[in-house]
Amino acid sequence: MERAVTFFQSIATTTKFTGESKSEIIRKSLHFLIALTPAVAAMNKTATIALLMIGILGYTLMECMRLCGIKIPVISSITSMASRPRDLGHFVLGPVTLGFGALLALLLYPSNAAAIAIYALAFGDGIASLIGKFFGKIRPDFLFGKSLEGSLACFSVVLVSALAVSGSLRIAFIAAFTAMIVEALPLKDYDNLAIPVTVGFAVQAAMIAF
Numbered sequence: 001m002e003r004a005v006t007f008f009q010s011i012a013t014t015t016k017f018t019g020e021s022k023s024e025i026i027r028k029s030l031h032f033l034i035a036l037t038p039a040v041a042a043m044n045k046t047a048t049i050a051l052l053m054i055g056i057l058g059y060t061l062m063e064c065m066r067l068c069g070i071k072i073p074v075i076s077s078i079t080s081m082a083s084r085p086r087d088l089g090h091f092v093l094g095p096v097t098l099g100f101g102a103l104l105a106l107l108l109y110p111s112n113a114a115a116i117a118i119y120a121l122a123f124g125d126g127i128a129s130l131i132g133k134f135f136g137k138i139r140p141d142f143l144f145g146k147s148l149e150g151s152l153a154c155f156s157v158v159l160v161s162a163l164a165v166s167g168s169l170r171i172a173f174i175a176a177f178t179a180m181i182v183e184a185l186p187l188k189d190y191d192n193l194a195i196p197v198t199v200g201f202a203v204q205a206a207m208i209a210f
Helices: 002-014 020-043 045-067 075-082 094-108 111-135 148-166 169-184 188-209
Strands: none
Touching (some): 020 045, 045 094, 094 188, 111 148
16 A cells, blocks of 8 residues: 555656646546456456445545544545645545446446446546646636536547447447536536446447437
């Protein structure tokens, strides 16, 4: 676990970006890890669900302890590095909604739809945030302050990942379009719930229809 802290600290110190930008890189590095869920679930879905639940409950407990002034080795350090300015002095909700988003996808949908939904959460939302943060220049009103570049990046990576899972361009397009629309909404940390649930629903409906 100490190696995890060292890894994320190295990201923060070696990148040319500073302040909130470093936090965004660390936060999305954590975000991408949820993409491992479908592979683990393919080996043992029940154990994966149990691990997600234990992780959510464990993190919640440790975060409550941190807010009470009890510093938890490793977890508190990573949470501090990944916190947004709005999170200071508050419960950092992102990891909880991230875990719940993956958990809901596994519980609600068959394996392929769940995998597409979780990849949309991990890669679509993660890449959109990074591209928007560092390269986003076009921010029309209908994107609620988010960038067109980030939305297109979200669409592209979800299209590729969904096509790899489903083998269907039609289903991949539906998944990518749904993820792009939901990601653009001003949901803050709750997009971690909305993206996998809506993408999974759209993909499953498309699989039944086509």
